[in-house]
Amino acid sequence: AVLRSIRHGVPFFSHSFCGAQARFTSSAYSELDNNARQGNRSGSVATPPSHLDSTKRIDVNPPKGTRDFPPEEMRLRSWLFQNFREVSQLFGFEEVDFPVLEAEALFIRKAGEEIRDQLYGFEDHGNRRVALRPELTPSLARLVMQKGKSLSLPLKWFAIGQCWRYERMTRGRRREHYQWNMDIIGVTDVTAEAELLSSIVTFFKRIGITESDVGFKISSRKVLQEVLRRFSIPDGLFGRVCVIIDKLGKISIDDIKSELRSAELSEEAVEDLLQILSLKSLNELEVKLGASAEALFELKQLFSLGEKYGYSDWIQFDASVVRGLAYYTGIVFEGFDREGKLRAICGGGRYDKLMSTFGGDDIPACGFGFGDAVIVELLKDKGLLPELRQQVENIVCSLDGNLRNAASSVAGRLRERGQSVDLVLENKPLKWVFKRAERVNAKRLIMVGSQEWEKGMVRVKNLGTGEQYDVALHDL
């Protein structure tokens, strides 16, 4: 039975059995580790043989596709989130959040989006269909509808939330990621999209990414709408066509064509569509659509605003960008790495009609989502990952078992003055304390020894300079 369970659990790697513990160690921000781990993970067979006799050892790994955040990974996540927050606030946005669990109906649209197939849905104990959210926008729309007239438009909201997708394929992708969203609700003008792009550029600059590393491809769904209208294709098909076109570059051109045909587009419409999608400049687009097209007007305005903001070098028109979500209606954009090695870094656009699909009154809106995974890959590739160490101001220890209580009161005193303290909680040799001080990156070591203590003093060692001196308690 043991052998069989191992066989079942580890079908591809015969070597993954001995020493598996070490290799299973997860790394929240390492895509490569996850890829490597893909084959030899299982929920049930991590029990090494040595434990079969005693209590069954649990699987010490997080569920497949999810991450732990031990301190070193958490520091990176906090640094990233802090930058998301600071940039959002620099732009006058307010933070919001929604439940990670929502009614499944909120996420189900009839456009064949990838997101629907990957919904992490289940039935709760009350027989309601619920799902771990795959994205934040529908919840935002729901909250805006709930608050209704009590809200003063425009809203500028941001959120940083965990999103879930149940990926059936083993592509080394995770089942959860954190996503930074910024949304502007109540502004019709393309000035809103320009602000959003400006905030992402600000974020990139702040973490050391330049326009030679990344760019934004920008288009408008109104370009497609124009083509569909010419061929009298019903508006109801619009979302579905966009979702198909988003697969450009992911599936073959022939498959795209046949999907478009099965969405009842004529051969001629398909060809015209694909030709338009290949355009890479607004001049070509103008030739194709005519100077009076609404799509063209908005795109020109956006590029002109980009100049004023100073991010012209970051943006380019690319008609092939449509994004994979059914609800976008106007400008769409995505951030990409110029080396072309990674998936889209972020993406967004205008979604003026989302609320009516929920039975509410439409409010103009646009926003973007920016995941926490691809950006970390990019920072790694560019050697831009920050070195983040723990930091405490003081490490406090007693030099004598009898003075442990005294050390506690010294720690309390320092903390009352806002100084962080790692207090040594057991009797340890000074050698151990120095090693610990190094690990926690303490600036000062404070030793409570009986000779000094009798005089109301403690010995302080500046761990940067090595300087050592005695200080009265009340001067600490």
Next chain:
Amino acid sequence: AVLRSIRHGVPFFSHSFCGAQARFTSSAYSELDNNARQGNRSGSVATPPSHLDSTKRIDVNPPKGTRDFPPEEMRLRSWLFQNFREVSQLFGFEEVDFPVLEAEALFIRKAGEEIRDQLYGFEDHGNRRVALRPELTPSLARLVMQKGKSLSLPLKWFAIGQCWRYERMTRGRRREHYQWNMDIIGVTDVTAEAELLSSIVTFFKRIGITESDVGFKISSRKVLQEVLRRFSIPDGLFGRVCVIIDKLGKISIDDIKSELRSAELSEEAVEDLLQILSLKSLNELEVKLGASAEALFELKQLFSLGEKYGYSDWIQFDASVVRGLAYYTGIVFEGFDREGKLRAICGGGRYDKLMSTFGGDDIPACGFGFGDAVIVELLKDKGLLPELRQQVENIVCSLDGNLRNAASSVAGRLRERGQSVDLVLENKPLKWVFKRAERVNAKRLIMVGSQEWEKGMVRVKNLGTGEQYDVALHDL
């Protein structure tokens, strides 16, 4: 059919049908609202009749028992979390996190804990039993086992994570809350518990709560263990007995007695146990257990450390405290409001044996959980809720539609200098802008008008003093 669905969905409140939208408005940190809402919520019938003709209006509320965090609620949550973080870091703790979704087995223990009945578990698409975590400690233990020897003990870790409980009863409790945890892994000494208590006291003081508002009841499970040993009751029953005793005050004394009897405790043992549990001083305990009992030694040491830290007035011995989790083995404590109006504010203790129940090697450990709900109720009762408003440094608008792009570049310039800006994105009358400035709590209004712009200047109004002046762009 309409009438029937309304009847089914709103069985108790005949008035909850008209104007339901307004009353449904959720408030993340209002327990009362949630209580009031208990009866008239349903996942499927929030559609008001006016929408039956058009697209079905979705339920605009978050799923039952969950919360949205619109900006005003989010500010409170962020303030709370910021205080959790700052206190944890003051004590030299590092932040960690774990997946909100874990293998269900991680949370299932055989002691009849309330937590087990309330597990938010389901089967994922891969037929694995998973659960939204009801607490953070098992994940922490799992991660510690995974990291094994690569960790340098002691660990001082904190986490702030969302936890889920599927409450079947309609008690006005939520199904999710955020929990602040601090844990010390690798310290046998009661100095660890003393540190944890000190950090909670520091948190309370920081947010304005005093020892006249709250206190800690402290005991040790070793007290119970001592009694059980005297009556030769097997160690395996220990967790179960603790879980029963934790119901003191929640169910009747007679029910407790009968539960204890069905756990095969003799009449005599039950009486002795209940007598011990009524003790409120260490002196009485010493009379009962004898001066050499291990439980007594640790408790005395903890109270003596409390004096050194300066929180003696916050703590009291109370043998009836055992906490409801099966895994505690030593000191246990809970924070309570002295008016006795609220549920426990926080709770924790020592859990030296948790890892062996997972098939790993035991490491001494202790920690606490501190929820985000009861503390907010307490702050409200005491009038201590902070007033938190949005804050931006500048609101920027153009006085002329032609200068909208100019306003964008002014905003960009300010943000590059680290100044936050709410940019007015559409042509709005100045009256509207002033109202907006008031709402976003801007310090300065910056107006881009053509006369000043031609001279490379903008008009600035200090919104605190009302003072108004022109400033050159490069001096902004």
